[in-house]
Amino acid sequence: MIRHQKIWAALDQIAKDHGLTPSGLARLAQLDPTTFNRSKRTTTQGKARWPSTESISKVLAVTDVSFREFSELVDGNGAGRIPVIGFAQAGNQGFFDDAGYPVGGSWEDITFPALHDPTAYGLRISGDSMAPVFRNGDLIIVSPASNIRPHDRVVVKTVDGEVLAKELIRRGALGVELKSFNPDFEDRFIPADQIDWVARVLWCSQ
Structure with a gap:
Protein backbone atom coordinates (compact mmCIF):
# COMPACT_ATOMS: atom_id res chain seq x y z
CA MET A 1 0.00 0.00 0.00
CA GLY A 76 11.69 2.21 1.18
CA ASN A 77 14.22 -0.55 0.70
CA GLY A 78 15.67 -0.01 4.17
CA ALA A 79 19.30 0.54 5.02
CA GLY A 80 22.17 -0.87 3.04
CA ARG A 81 25.95 -1.03 3.14
CA ILE A 82 28.11 1.39 1.19
CA PRO A 83 31.91 1.51 0.84
CA VAL A 84 33.70 4.49 2.41
CA ILE A 85 37.31 5.76 2.39
CA GLY A 86 39.03 8.94 3.45
CA PHE A 87 39.12 11.76 0.89
CA ALA A 88 42.93 11.77 0.93
CA GLN A 89 43.02 8.05 0.12
CA ALA A 90 40.87 8.56 -2.97
CA GLY A 91 43.91 9.75 -4.91
CA ASN A 92 45.80 6.50 -4.34
CA GLN A 93 45.94 3.72 -6.88
CA GLY A 94 43.80 0.63 -6.37
CA PHE A 95 40.64 2.23 -4.97
CA PHE A 96 38.82 2.94 -8.27
CA ASP A 97 38.47 1.36 -11.68
CA ASP A 98 38.82 3.34 -14.91
CA ALA A 99 35.20 4.51 -14.74
CA GLY A 100 35.50 5.82 -11.18
CA TYR A 101 33.70 2.93 -9.46
CA PRO A 102 35.06 1.67 -6.12
CA VAL A 103 37.15 -1.52 -6.27
CA GLY A 104 39.51 -3.38 -4.00
CA GLY A 105 39.21 -4.67 -0.48
CA SER A 106 40.50 -1.69 1.48
CA TRP A 107 37.19 0.16 1.75
CA GLU A 108 35.33 0.47 5.04
CA ASP A 109 31.64 -0.56 4.89
CA ILE A 110 29.03 1.46 6.75
CA THR A 111 25.28 1.16 7.09
CA PHE A 112 23.49 3.94 5.25
CA PRO A 113 19.84 4.68 4.38
CA ALA A 114 18.80 3.15 1.06
CA LEU A 115 19.97 5.01 -2.03
CA HIS A 116 18.59 4.72 -5.55
CA ASP A 117 22.16 4.29 -6.87
CA PRO A 118 23.76 0.94 -5.99
CA THR A 119 27.13 2.25 -7.22
CA ALA A 120 27.26 5.10 -4.68
CA TYR A 121 30.08 5.32 -2.17
CA GLY A 122 31.24 7.63 0.61
CA LEU A 123 34.29 9.86 1.07
CA ARG A 124 35.32 11.29 4.44
CA ILE A 125 36.41 14.92 4.17
CA SER A 126 39.71 15.91 5.78
CA GLY A 127 40.86 19.47 6.26
CA ASP A 128 39.02 22.73 5.63
CA SER A 129 39.97 23.45 2.01
CA MET A 130 36.35 22.76 0.96
CA ALA A 131 34.70 24.74 3.78
CA PRO A 132 32.12 26.03 4.35
CA VAL A 133 30.26 23.56 2.09
CA PHE A 134 32.21 20.44 3.13
CA ARG A 135 33.99 20.50 6.49
CA ASN A 136 36.53 18.29 8.17
CA GLY A 137 34.88 15.01 9.19
CA ASP A 138 31.86 15.33 6.87
CA LEU A 139 30.78 12.27 4.90
CA ILE A 140 29.87 12.95 1.27
CA ILE A 141 28.00 10.39 -0.81
CA VAL A 142 29.27 10.23 -4.39
CA SER A 143 27.44 8.75 -7.39
CA PRO A 144 29.58 7.81 -10.40
CA ALA A 145 26.47 6.72 -12.34
CA SER A 146 24.47 9.96 -11.98
CA ASN A 147 24.08 12.52 -14.74
CA ILE A 148 25.99 15.72 -14.07
CA ARG A 149 24.75 19.22 -14.78
CA PRO A 150 26.26 22.68 -14.36
CA HIS A 151 26.26 23.84 -10.72
CA ASP A 152 26.23 20.29 -9.38
CA ARG A 153 28.73 19.52 -6.65
CA VAL A 154 31.24 17.04 -8.02
CA VAL A 155 34.37 15.09 -7.18
CA VAL A 156 37.06 15.08 -9.86
CA LYS A 157 40.08 12.78 -9.95
CA THR A 158 42.97 13.66 -12.24
CA VAL A 159 45.30 11.20 -13.93
CA ASP A 160 48.03 12.41 -11.55
CA GLY A 161 45.96 11.28 -8.55
CA GLU A 162 44.73 14.69 -7.39
CA VAL A 163 41.16 14.59 -6.03
CA LEU A 164 39.03 17.74 -5.83
CA ALA A 165 35.50 18.46 -4.61
CA LYS A 166 34.10 21.60 -6.23
CA GLU A 167 31.11 23.06 -8.04
CA LEU A 168 30.93 22.24 -11.74
CA ILE A 169 30.60 25.42 -13.81
CA ARG A 170 31.07 23.98 -17.28
CA ARG A 171 32.00 20.63 -18.82
CA GLY A 172 33.02 20.42 -22.46
CA ALA A 173 35.29 18.71 -24.94
CA LEU A 174 38.30 20.69 -23.71
CA GLY A 175 37.83 19.91 -20.02
CA VAL A 176 35.93 20.98 -16.88
CA GLU A 177 35.70 24.39 -15.26
CA LEU A 178 35.35 24.17 -11.48
CA LYS A 179 34.48 26.72 -8.79
CA SER A 180 36.02 26.37 -5.33
CA PHE A 181 33.78 26.34 -2.27
CA ASN A 182 36.44 28.03 -0.16
CA PRO A 183 37.30 31.55 -1.40
CA ASP A 184 40.87 31.05 -0.16
CA PHE A 185 41.39 28.45 -2.89
CA GLU A 186 41.43 29.26 -6.59
CA ASP A 187 38.92 28.05 -9.15
CA ARG A 188 40.29 25.40 -11.48
CA PHE A 189 40.17 24.31 -15.10
CA ILE A 190 41.15 20.67 -15.69
CA PRO A 191 41.97 19.76 -19.31
CA ALA A 192 40.09 16.73 -20.66
CA ASP A 193 43.28 14.67 -21.10
CA GLN A 194 44.11 15.20 -17.40
CA ILE A 195 40.74 13.94 -16.08
CA ASP A 196 40.50 10.40 -14.74
CA TRP A 197 36.82 10.66 -13.78
CA VAL A 198 34.11 13.06 -12.60
CA ALA A 199 31.31 11.99 -10.24
CA ARG A 200 28.37 13.83 -8.72
CA VAL A 201 27.97 14.44 -4.99
CA LEU A 202 24.49 13.32 -3.90
CA TRP A 203 24.53 14.09 -0.20
CA CYS A 204 26.64 15.38 2.67
CA SER A 205 26.35 14.67 6.40
CA GLN A 206 26.91 17.74 8.54
Whole structure:
Protein backbone atom coordinates (compact mmCIF):
# COMPACT_ATOMS: atom_id res chain seq x y z
CA MET A 1 0.00 0.00 0.00
CA ILE A 2 1.31 3.45 -0.97
CA ARG A 3 1.14 5.73 2.03
CA HIS A 4 0.86 9.49 2.04
CA GLN A 5 3.92 9.88 4.27
CA LYS A 6 6.10 7.72 2.00
CA ILE A 7 5.34 9.83 -1.08
CA TRP A 8 6.36 12.98 0.78
CA ALA A 9 9.40 11.25 2.27
CA ALA A 10 10.54 10.28 -1.24
CA LEU A 11 10.25 13.89 -2.43
CA ASP A 12 12.15 15.06 0.66
CA GLN A 13 14.91 12.54 -0.13
CA ILE A 14 15.20 13.76 -3.73
CA ALA A 15 15.49 17.33 -2.43
CA LYS A 16 18.17 16.27 0.05
CA ASP A 17 20.09 14.34 -2.62
CA HIS A 18 20.28 17.54 -4.64
CA GLY A 19 21.28 19.75 -1.71
CA LEU A 20 17.88 21.46 -1.70
CA THR A 21 15.09 22.25 0.71
CA PRO A 22 11.54 21.22 -0.29
CA SER A 23 10.98 24.85 -1.34
CA GLY A 24 14.16 24.78 -3.39
CA LEU A 25 13.05 21.58 -5.12
CA ALA A 26 9.71 23.18 -5.97
CA ARG A 27 11.48 26.20 -7.47
CA LEU A 28 13.78 23.95 -9.50
CA ALA A 29 10.70 22.20 -10.91
CA GLN A 30 9.17 25.63 -11.70
CA LEU A 31 6.39 25.14 -9.17
CA ASP A 32 5.09 27.47 -6.49
CA PRO A 33 7.84 27.51 -3.81
CA THR A 34 5.31 26.44 -1.15
CA THR A 35 4.13 23.36 -3.10
CA PHE A 36 6.10 20.89 -0.97
CA ASN A 37 6.01 22.77 2.33
CA ARG A 38 5.01 20.67 5.34
CA SER A 39 2.05 22.94 5.95
CA LYS A 40 0.68 21.90 2.54
CA ARG A 41 0.75 18.17 3.33
CA THR A 42 -2.47 18.19 5.30
CA THR A 43 -5.68 20.18 4.90
CA THR A 44 -6.96 22.59 7.54
CA GLN A 45 -9.26 19.73 8.59
CA GLY A 46 -6.25 17.50 9.19
CA LYS A 47 -6.77 15.25 6.17
CA ALA A 48 -3.84 14.01 4.13
CA ARG A 49 -3.08 16.07 1.02
CA TRP A 50 -1.18 14.25 -1.74
CA PRO A 51 1.27 15.87 -4.18
CA SER A 52 -0.15 16.01 -7.69
CA THR A 53 1.11 13.65 -10.38
CA GLU A 54 2.02 16.73 -12.43
CA SER A 55 4.28 18.12 -9.67
CA ILE A 56 5.95 14.73 -9.18
CA SER A 57 6.49 14.43 -12.94
CA LYS A 58 8.14 17.86 -13.07
CA VAL A 59 10.44 16.97 -10.16
CA LEU A 60 11.53 13.72 -11.79
CA ALA A 61 12.22 15.52 -15.06
CA VAL A 62 14.46 18.24 -13.59
CA THR A 63 16.35 15.91 -11.23
CA ASP A 64 16.94 13.06 -13.70
CA VAL A 65 15.28 10.61 -11.32
CA SER A 66 13.41 7.82 -13.12
CA PHE A 67 9.95 6.71 -12.06
CA ARG A 68 11.45 3.36 -11.06
CA GLU A 69 13.93 5.10 -8.80
CA PHE A 70 11.14 7.21 -7.32
CA SER A 71 9.11 4.05 -6.71
CA GLU A 72 12.06 2.49 -4.90
CA LEU A 73 12.27 5.54 -2.66
CA VAL A 74 8.56 5.30 -1.93
CA ASP A 75 8.80 1.57 -1.19
CA GLY A 76 11.69 2.21 1.18
CA ASN A 77 14.22 -0.55 0.70
CA GLY A 78 15.67 -0.01 4.17
CA ALA A 79 19.30 0.54 5.02
CA GLY A 80 22.17 -0.87 3.04
CA ARG A 81 25.95 -1.03 3.14
CA ILE A 82 28.11 1.39 1.19
CA PRO A 83 31.91 1.51 0.84
CA VAL A 84 33.70 4.49 2.41
CA ILE A 85 37.31 5.76 2.39
CA GLY A 86 39.03 8.94 3.45
CA PHE A 87 39.12 11.76 0.89
CA ALA A 88 42.93 11.77 0.93
CA GLN A 89 43.02 8.05 0.12
CA ALA A 90 40.87 8.56 -2.97
CA GLY A 91 43.91 9.75 -4.91
CA ASN A 92 45.80 6.50 -4.34
CA GLN A 93 45.94 3.72 -6.88
CA GLY A 94 43.80 0.63 -6.37
CA PHE A 95 40.64 2.23 -4.97
CA PHE A 96 38.82 2.94 -8.27
CA ASP A 97 38.47 1.36 -11.68
CA ASP A 98 38.82 3.34 -14.91
CA ALA A 99 35.20 4.51 -14.74
CA GLY A 100 35.50 5.82 -11.18
CA TYR A 101 33.70 2.93 -9.46
CA PRO A 102 35.06 1.67 -6.12
CA VAL A 103 37.15 -1.52 -6.27
CA GLY A 104 39.51 -3.38 -4.00
CA GLY A 105 39.21 -4.67 -0.48
CA SER A 106 40.50 -1.69 1.48
CA TRP A 107 37.19 0.16 1.75
CA GLU A 108 35.33 0.47 5.04
CA ASP A 109 31.64 -0.56 4.89
CA ILE A 110 29.03 1.46 6.75
CA THR A 111 25.28 1.16 7.09
CA PHE A 112 23.49 3.94 5.25
CA PRO A 113 19.84 4.68 4.38
CA ALA A 114 18.80 3.15 1.06
CA LEU A 115 19.97 5.01 -2.03
CA HIS A 116 18.59 4.72 -5.55
CA ASP A 117 22.16 4.29 -6.87
CA PRO A 118 23.76 0.94 -5.99
CA THR A 119 27.13 2.25 -7.22
CA ALA A 120 27.26 5.10 -4.68
CA TYR A 121 30.08 5.32 -2.17
CA GLY A 122 31.24 7.63 0.61
CA LEU A 123 34.29 9.86 1.07
CA ARG A 124 35.32 11.29 4.44
CA ILE A 125 36.41 14.92 4.17
CA SER A 126 39.71 15.91 5.78
CA GLY A 127 40.86 19.47 6.26
CA ASP A 128 39.02 22.73 5.63
CA SER A 129 39.97 23.45 2.01
CA MET A 130 36.35 22.76 0.96
CA ALA A 131 34.70 24.74 3.78
CA PRO A 132 32.12 26.03 4.35
CA VAL A 133 30.26 23.56 2.09
CA PHE A 134 32.21 20.44 3.13
CA ARG A 135 33.99 20.50 6.49
CA ASN A 136 36.53 18.29 8.17
CA GLY A 137 34.88 15.01 9.19
CA ASP A 138 31.86 15.33 6.87
CA LEU A 139 30.78 12.27 4.90
CA ILE A 140 29.87 12.95 1.27
CA ILE A 141 28.00 10.39 -0.81
CA VAL A 142 29.27 10.23 -4.39
CA SER A 143 27.44 8.75 -7.39
CA PRO A 144 29.58 7.81 -10.40
CA ALA A 145 26.47 6.72 -12.34
CA SER A 146 24.47 9.96 -11.98
CA ASN A 147 24.08 12.52 -14.74
CA ILE A 148 25.99 15.72 -14.07
CA ARG A 149 24.75 19.22 -14.78
CA PRO A 150 26.26 22.68 -14.36
CA HIS A 151 26.26 23.84 -10.72
CA ASP A 152 26.23 20.29 -9.38
CA ARG A 153 28.73 19.52 -6.65
CA VAL A 154 31.24 17.04 -8.02
CA VAL A 155 34.37 15.09 -7.18
CA VAL A 156 37.06 15.08 -9.86
CA LYS A 157 40.08 12.78 -9.95
CA THR A 158 42.97 13.66 -12.24
CA VAL A 159 45.30 11.20 -13.93
CA ASP A 160 48.03 12.41 -11.55
CA GLY A 161 45.96 11.28 -8.55
CA GLU A 162 44.73 14.69 -7.39
CA VAL A 163 41.16 14.59 -6.03
CA LEU A 164 39.03 17.74 -5.83
CA ALA A 165 35.50 18.46 -4.61
CA LYS A 166 34.10 21.60 -6.23
CA GLU A 167 31.11 23.06 -8.04
CA LEU A 168 30.93 22.24 -11.74
CA ILE A 169 30.60 25.42 -13.81
CA ARG A 170 31.07 23.98 -17.28
CA ARG A 171 32.00 20.63 -18.82
CA GLY A 172 33.02 20.42 -22.46
CA ALA A 173 35.29 18.71 -24.94
CA LEU A 174 38.30 20.69 -23.71
CA GLY A 175 37.83 19.91 -20.02
CA VAL A 176 35.93 20.98 -16.88
CA GLU A 177 35.70 24.39 -15.26
CA LEU A 178 35.35 24.17 -11.48
CA LYS A 179 34.48 26.72 -8.79
CA SER A 180 36.02 26.37 -5.33
CA PHE A 181 33.78 26.34 -2.27
CA ASN A 182 36.44 28.03 -0.16
CA PRO A 183 37.30 31.55 -1.40
CA ASP A 184 40.87 31.05 -0.16
CA PHE A 185 41.39 28.45 -2.89
CA GLU A 186 41.43 29.26 -6.59
CA ASP A 187 38.92 28.05 -9.15
CA ARG A 188 40.29 25.40 -11.48
CA PHE A 189 40.17 24.31 -15.10
CA ILE A 190 41.15 20.67 -15.69
CA PRO A 191 41.97 19.76 -19.31
CA ALA A 192 40.09 16.73 -20.66
CA ASP A 193 43.28 14.67 -21.10
CA GLN A 194 44.11 15.20 -17.40
CA ILE A 195 40.74 13.94 -16.08
CA ASP A 196 40.50 10.40 -14.74
CA TRP A 197 36.82 10.66 -13.78
CA VAL A 198 34.11 13.06 -12.60
CA ALA A 199 31.31 11.99 -10.24
CA ARG A 200 28.37 13.83 -8.72
CA VAL A 201 27.97 14.44 -4.99
CA LEU A 202 24.49 13.32 -3.90
CA TRP A 203 24.53 14.09 -0.20
CA CYS A 204 26.64 15.38 2.67
CA SER A 205 26.35 14.67 6.40
CA GLN A 206 26.91 17.74 8.54
